[in-house]
Amino acid sequence: MKALKEYTIQFVGLKEGEHNFDFNIDNTFFQNFEYDEFNEVDVKINLKLIKKTTLLELYFSASGHVNVNCDLTNEPYNQVVEDEFKLVVKFGAEYNDDNEDILIVPHGEYEINIAQYIYELIVLAVPAKRVHPGVEDGTLKSEILSKLEELSPKEDSKTKSSEDIDPRWNNLKKLLTEK
Template sequence: MKLLKEFTIPFVGLKIGKHHFDYKVKQTFFEHFEYDDFNDVNVSVNLELEKKTTLLELHFKISGWVNVNCDLTNEPYNQTIENEFDLVVKFGDEYNDENIDILIIPHGTYEVNIQQYIYELIILAVPIKRIHPGIEDGTLDSEILEKLEELSPKLEKNKDKEEDIDPRWNTLKKLLTDK
């Protein structure tokens, strides 16, 4: 995968201390990764880089929204997201990103690319189960939702069936629970 230049930070010319970087992530960023679960994206990334003599400390903060389809109705909606992440960049003999929180880059490297970390932060901030907020508060008017209501089993019918059960079965059910 090709690295995006706007997410490459040349730290060699920076003074020791804290530096701030702001990024706006749009849909084209995810097209670069060939990730198509999002319909639209508007995320702000606030990066604080603290340069020290032997290492770099990066603190990522993201906030914004991603437009995704609801898992129940397939209706698109904007899911708000927020996430934070701390990364320590150390210098070593060879490149090593096996540890989640520590990135080791070779001595003599003068820049670090952060696009993969931003990508993962946004993906991990989206909930696994995506439910349209209109479903929870009852304001969503959708054909799919109406069809689900129509086809869902009615609870009152099940109560009638339980009352018709022979009482001798209750004694047998008691044996299962008395273990």
Template sequence: MKPMTEFTIPFVGLKVATHHFDYKIEQAFFEHFEYKDFNNVKVDVKVALTKKPTLLELHFKVSGLVNINCDVTNEPYNQKINNEFDLVVKFGDEYNDENIDILILPHGSYELNIQQYLYELIILAVPIKRIHPGVKDGTLDSDILKKLEELSPRLNEDKETHEENDPRWDKLKKLLTDK
């Protein structure tokens, strides 16, 4: 996958200090990754890069809305997301991203592309079970909800209909008491 240049930070010319970068993520970003679970995306990303003499520290903060489909009714709704992540970038002999919190870049590297970190941070901010707020509070009027209600087992049925005595069970119950 070709890296998106707007998410590449050239850190070699930066002073030893904290630098701030702001990004606006929209649906086209996820189309680049061929991720189709989101209907629409409006997410703000703030990145604080602290450059030190021997390493870089990055603090990512994402917040915004993603429009996704409900797992119960398949109705689209806006899900608020908030997430943060810290990354330490060190320099070594070869590229290594095996540790989730530490990235090792080869000596002589002059830029860092953060698009993969942003992608994962936004994806992981969305809840695993996606339920429309109208389902939780009962305000959503949906054909699927009505059908689910119709097909759900009834818990408050008359218990008398289930407690009719069956002579076969009576004989088995008698075996339990005969010892």
């Protein structure tokens, strides 16, 4: 993880108040985590660090896009990534990151590595089900979509009308309306 050294922020030399840091995230960042779900990454991270006497407040803001493959058609497309995350860094006896919003670092610590938080922010900003925008609006034409359409179950012309329903159900429906 020495390649992620640029994501280490030394907060000891900083004055109290607000400090801004900008990071450009690309494929090499995710190669360090051995994460290969993205074809291409172009995300800008803006970090606002507010240093106070007893704690640090970190406000992460991510914007950009990742190129992923559609889960239905396997066609690559650019998925927009917009997300924010707040982290509070407190000082304590020992390192503790059990709470996702609060990080406790030992009192003698002078720097913090934020690479893991950037990684999680971007990965969690991508939807679990990735669908190409052309599939949703019907403009994408591909072999896979036509095959899915061909194999999808067709509506049965013998739809059940209210006459085909068992009359016992009608009696039960009356119980619901007789309140």
